[in-house]
Amino acid sequence: MFGRSTDWVLGIAAGALLALMIHYNSLLAEHTTPTFASWTAHGLGAVVALLLVLLTGARLSRRRRADGEEKSAPVQVPRWVYLGGIPGACTVILAAVTVNGSLSLSGTIAMMLVGQIVFGLVSDHFGLFDSPKRRIVPMDGLVALCVLAGSALIIFGGS
Amino acid sequence: MTVLLYVFLAFLNGAVIGTSRALNGRLSSAIGPFKASLWNHVVGFVFLSVALVVLGQWEWGASVPWAAYLGGFFGALFVAVNSYVFPRLGAMQAALLVISGQMIAAVLTDWQAGGESPTGLRCLGVAVVLLGIYLSQTRGRKEDRK
Structure with a gap:
């Protein structure tokens, strides 16, 4: 549907959306608790996602009718792929544990970034959870180093 | 421990x-x-x-x-x-791009919310992250040519 460079821009845009999400959820957590804030955000997020499904669904089916296409048969997927929300929710609880422990917020964020990149590396190599395998090249290491070093400067460099 | x-x-x-x-x-x-x-x-x-x-x-x-x-x-x-x-x-590329966007946006939102301009270290951090994105772009182009 889109070219490769669009995927890049969307990836970076997703990061910006994530930063905004964290910014507002932290604001809510200041007034409640991290877990309660995440619960509220999940509830409201579900409503927003439902609206998006309805909006885009209506547009898609209109386009399909215009193209004279038949509605495609539902794709079979393993049941566990529907459970992504569980590790997603665990993240908030686990982050609250480490921030309240002896690790600072900055340290927690930094280690979570390292964990994400190492996970990505392992996932690409083994194709974890049915994700497409991708060969790791030396340049990937250099890119990861730049992103991690830059992030560390941003996280620990004061505000 | x-x-x-x-x-x-x-x-x-x-x-x-x-x-x-x-x-x-x-x-x-x-x-x-x-x-x-x-x-x-x-x-x-x-x-x-x-x-x-x-x-x-x-x-x-x-x-x-x-x-x-x-x-x-x-x-x-x-x-x-x-x-x-x-x-x-792919998992790695997606993680790297999302982290880049997240970090740069965090600097901008802090700037906007706090009113103080970001520190020199943070600006350097943004530059290093951008260098990383640029480097991964060059790899992407190489792969497209293959």
Whole structure:
């Protein structure tokens, strides 16, 4: 549907959306608790996602009718792929544990970034959870180093 | 010793995030990014409801500013966009680009919210992250030519 460079821009845009999400959820957590804030955000997020499904669904089916296409048969997927929300929710609880422990917020964020990149590396190599395998090249290491070093400067460099 | 335990927990949490994104990405390629986002939020909501009962942390905060509720809106969009690009970019590439966007946006939102311009170290950090994105772009082009 889109070219490769669009995927890049969307990836970076997703990061910006994530930063905004964290910014507002932290604001809510200041007034409640991290877990309660995440619960509220999940509830409201579900409503927003439902609206998006309805909006885009209506547009898609209109386009399909215009193209004279038949509605495609539902794709079979393993049941566990529907459970992504569980590790997603665990993240908030686990982050609250480490921030309240002896690790600072900055340290927690930094280690979570390292964990994400190492996970990505392992996932690409083994194709974890049915994700497409991708060969790791030396340049990937250099890119990861730049992103991690830059992030560390941003996280620990004061505000 | 306990510090090391927390360092490991935070590291592990990164892998937990990765697992969530991998599952949502896989689901998105089957049923579309918006439906994947819906499933993620409904399942997470049910899970957190149980967690709140177990932890006993129901706390309806008093005088919460309305903007604090915007997180859910951005979360729904984030999961949809991220689930769409995840299978297309691969786990590592997706993680690196999302982190880059997240870090740069964090500097900008802090600047906007705090009013103080970012420190020299933070500006340097943004430059190094941008260098990383540029380097991964060159790899992308090389692969396209093959």
